[in-house]
Amino acid sequence: MSTPAKQRRRLSAAVAVILIVAALIGAGVPIYVRPQIDPLRRADAILVLGGEGVDRYQYGLTLAREGYAPYVLFSNPYGENTDIDEVREPCHTPQRGFTLECFAPDPSTTVGEGRELRRLASERGWRTVIVVTMRPHLSRARYILERCFAGQLVMEPSNENLTPWYWAWSYLYQTAGYARAFIDRGC
Template identity: 35%
Template sequence: MSEAARRARAQTGRARRRRRFVRVLLVIVSVVVIVWAGLGAWFLSDRHRSEPAKSDAIVMLAGADDGRHGVARDLLRDGYAPELLVSNPDAAGKKKAAELCRMEAAECFSPMPKTTAGEVRAVREIAEDAEEFGDGWESIIVVTNKPHAARAGAFFRRCLEDAGDGGGPITVRVVSIEGLDISRLPIHVLRETAGFIKEATVAEAC
């Protein structure tokens, strides 16, 4: 075989390998995009949220000034619950949270750790105190953003299944804000997916 023929064969082999690599890469990228889009749609699904109803308390989870403060305030003023619990008023959105804390029916708390798990534990302790004083809870409204609704609802329901009136479960209704910064959706999907994986593998205590 001549030198020219060997070079041509080598070039053909390299071209085939490049095409194969590009095809594999396109398949991987397509799968990642499909999975990511599916997760985003699942996290934003209405199935994770409820219509507000009369409850024993409203719990606003910590977060940015994305509209949750107004939703929590309106729920309280509309008489959906006699008490508003505001999580982590010294973190993001602290000015809005501080305004809520000045309301007569509001109680602010700083969970430790400052995570959803910490918030659930803090709310459970408050619910247990209410039960101890003969005023056990039967239901709560949890206010958060859309992507967080699925994980927050699952975590609260699991950890409040025996913290209600008479040792029964507390009904958890998750109400989310309507707005969403779509540019931050990938960050939300990553955070919420990691949170679910952590809960499933580490089994955080309530």
């Protein structure tokens, strides 16, 4: 049988856990839910980051068709033989009005994408790049890509509809990714 003192301690511990979780969720809102989004403007290239959700690839192509950049880069961490049509088909279809290049980042992370961006920007003199990724990834992508690319980044969210469960997963995944990026510090 629990004593009133034990019950109060349990209740206090439960309230503390709830408050900590609420604080963490609240702290993540400006980072994951309402990240800094830059005004869309013309750029030297559009970089579509890889990962779950494929709406971003079509959106990158739409931006190019609307004249925002003459080059589009598709990061394809799934490899050349991907079965994801939204990635595979455009990479094997000639585009009109812009150049589309597809690459597999090495490593298969945002750091690998940043390294490829740095290499291509250096070769081609790019100074401004539009980066398309899903909203919860925007802040972390900016944090990593700014270490790799000395030019201006225009961060643009794709229009993927994320379920509440995916938002919860994104909080955990992106937070772990931030910790890894902070420790790694490299590009």
